[in-house]
Amino acid sequence: MKIKNWDIFAFIVFYHIMVIAMIPVAIDVASWGAFWLFLVTYIIGGMSITVGYHRLYAHKAYSANRFFEWCILLGSTLSLEMSALKWSHDHRIHHNHVDTDKDPYSIKKGFWYAHVLWLFDYERDYNKSLVPDLLKNPRVVFQDRHYLALVLLVNLTIFFIGWLMVGPLASFYFGVLLRLAMIHHSTWFINSLCHTIGSKTYARELSAVDNAILALLTFGEGYHNYHHAFAADYRNGIRWYHFDPSKWTIWICSKLGMTEKLRVINEIALQKALILKDKKLLLEHLSKEVDELAGELKVKLEELSTTFEQQAAAILLKGRELKQASESQQKDIQKEIKVQRASLKVTWDQWVVLTHKASKSYQLAH
Structure with a gap:
């Protein structure tokens, strides 16, 4: 230098x-x-x-x-x-x-x-x-x-x-x-x-x-x-x-x-972005593997990422409905959103377990 x-x-x-x-x-x-x-x-x-x-x-x-x-x-x-x-x-x-x-x-x-x-x-x-x-x-x-x-x-x-x-x-x-x-x-x-x-x-x-x-x-x-x-x-x-x-x-x-004007990344948007990043990175690595576990992981990654995106989109849609709903309708919609968020959390937890398993099994950076 x-x-x-x-x-x-x-x-x-x-x-x-x-x-x-x-x-x-x-x-x-x-x-x-x-x-x-x-x-x-x-x-x-x-x-x-x-x-x-x-x-x-x-x-x-x-x-x-x-x-x-x-x-x-x-x-x-x-x-x-x-x-x-x-x-x-x-x-x-x-x-x-x-x-x-x-x-x-x-x-x-x-x-x-x-x-x-x-x-x-x-x-x-x-x-x-x-x-x-x-x-x-x-x-x-x-x-x-x-x-x-x-x-x-x-x-x-x-x-x-x-x-x-x-x-x-x-x-x-x-x-x-x-x-x-x-x-x-x-x-x-x-x-x-x-x-x-x-x-x-x-x-x-x-x-x-x-x-x-x-x-x-x-x-x-x-x-x-x-x-x-x-x-x-x-x-x-x-x-x-x-x-x-x-x-x-x-x-x-x-x-x-x-x-x-404090800028904050929404929790669901954050998780969605992480899933897209992880999915791309893991699939790139797993595409080089030919064993049965790699095949199963690739299928599961696709399934969970798709499920998460669908659930996140549903919550977003309900959120829009909530803003336009009458006071009597809001309670029912809030209950639906609560149930949807619980399902989304289950999917997220499954994703975390899956990505850790993939990282550990194939010694990927984490």
């Missing part, structure tokens, strides 16, 4: 050396105040990336008012991950060309390349057609044009506030260096570890995986396989027990009038 971005290389190497070299000093000046300074700036910087850069700007998973946007655009300068415009531009390329040579941080080029090395040799071929919506946003354009000035303003302000709280050395180490290193590696692990170690529930054909442990460090971004399968959803963790504070923040802000 040939280093092309020497400024980025020098900056990242420099602050990593400083983080390590200043450990004795950090131990000496450590305090609860220093810890809270680190934690608050880490959360603001990290959440501004996940909630703002990623889900708002890169994927348009919801919309936000001006106050919310300014909080994101200023808070994100604590992460030093480029402007929202450039970040979103590169991320859209990543999703459009994931796992190919056109992917800026493709895991196919190696773990460490996807983690950080891509930053040193990446040459941005800026394509305005990828971000026309963001180029029409005056706040995003302003941040892009004045990014360095905003970075200095926000970070120096934080440093001097920390100086008053815990002293200059503690403020510099915990409020700047350590915070920066943690935010960067948390983001980078999404590009590397979340394309390496974890489960593939939603898009088995992709390298992206779900990693619940990483979700703890990345404000919910660890559910990466789901995200690559359904990038338009404002959630990454779709279950109630999934740790996704970015999702909770967006939802709470919607109740406060700061965000709206």
